[in-house]
Amino acid sequence: SQKIEQNSEALNIQEGKTATLTCNYTNYSPAYLQWYRQDPGRGPVFLLLIRENEKEKRKERLKVTFDTTLKQSLFHITASQPADSATYLCALGLSGGSYIPTFGRGTSLIVHP
Amino acid sequence: DAMVIQNPRYQVTQFGKPVTLSCSQTLNHNVMYWYQQKSSQAPKLLFHYYDKDFNNEADTPDNFQSRRPNTSFCFLDIRSPGLGDAAMYLCATSAGGTGTDTQYFGPGTRLTVL
Numbered sequence A: 001s002q003k004i005e006q007n008s009e010a011l012n013i014q015e016g017k018t019a020t021l022t023c024n025y026t027n028y029s030p031a032y033l034q035w036y037r038q039d040p041g042r043g044p045v046f047l048l049l050i051r052e053n054e055k056e057k058r059k060e061r062l063k064v065t066f067d068t069t070l071k072q073s074l075f076h077i078t079a080s081q082p083a084d085s086a087t088y089l090c091a092l093g094l095s096g097g098s099y100i101p102t103f104g105r106g107t108s109l110i111v112h113p
Numbered sequence B: 001d002a003m004v005i006q007n008p009r010y011q012v013t014q015f016g017k018p019v020t021l022s023c024s025q026t027l028n029h030n031v032m033y034w035y036q037q038k039s040s041q042a043p044k045l046l047f048h049y050y051d052k053d054f055n056n057e058a059d060t061p062d063n064f065q066s067r068r069p070n071t072s073f074c075f076l077d078i079r080s081p082g083l084g085d086a087a088m089y090l091c092a093t094s095a096g097g098t099g100t101d102t103q104y105f106g107p108g109t110r111l112t113v114l
Helices: none
Strands: A003-006 A011-014 A019-026 A030-038 A045-051 A056-059 A062-067 A072-077 A086-094 A107-112 B004-007 B010-013 B019-025 B031-037 B044-050 B053-056 B064-067 B073-078 B087-094 B109-113
Touching: A003 A086, A011 A019, A019 A030, A019 A086, A019 A107, A030 A062, A030 A072, A045 A056, A045 A062, A072 A086, B004 B087, B010 B019, B019 B031, B019 B087, B019 B109, B031 B073, B044 B064, B073 B087
Parallel strands: A011 A107, B010 B109
Antiparallel strands: A003 A019, A019 A072, A030 A045, A030 A086, A056 A062, A062 A072, A086 A107, B004 B019, B019 B073, B031 B044, B031 B087, B044 B053, B064 B073, B087 B109
């Protein structure tokens, strides 16, 4: 069966360090992968999209990599700040299928001052 | 600012008492979605509208219904809420047909069932 796996344990890091979150998937052939941020009690907010033929995307302090061989995406936040504390969800969109992405459960990031 | 609005933000209902959640958008997007999200879980797609075309997910209970009277508004009706329906309900929109469907979410409605 198809699975999207994100670490259920919270990631705790110190302010200023780089946070790295992982999204693994099985039995998918994604055409693209998205990352969203979700604050407690709020809806997710779109951050970045990377397509299957792209290895890396950057936006300000954010970087996403996409390895279709490893079936994995890494999401990096450099120079992390306490305001980056949130849950980060990955979402996969399929090749040639529905345009609607399927979401992972997300990983909580806590940045300590 | 263009946005997705959900009302109410918090809804308390009694077991078996029908409830309606509303969503409106100023993005003029073709597609509107309803998701159910329980604590520490992935948002679960219930159904979506592409314009007026309604698409129900196979595992969405019959207890859940939706209406989209016009482009801007969409409603989620829960006919007989059970305790298991307590969750955050998220409305989202997207332009649709772009192949990489970025979702724009509202703030959500937290439903409590007593």
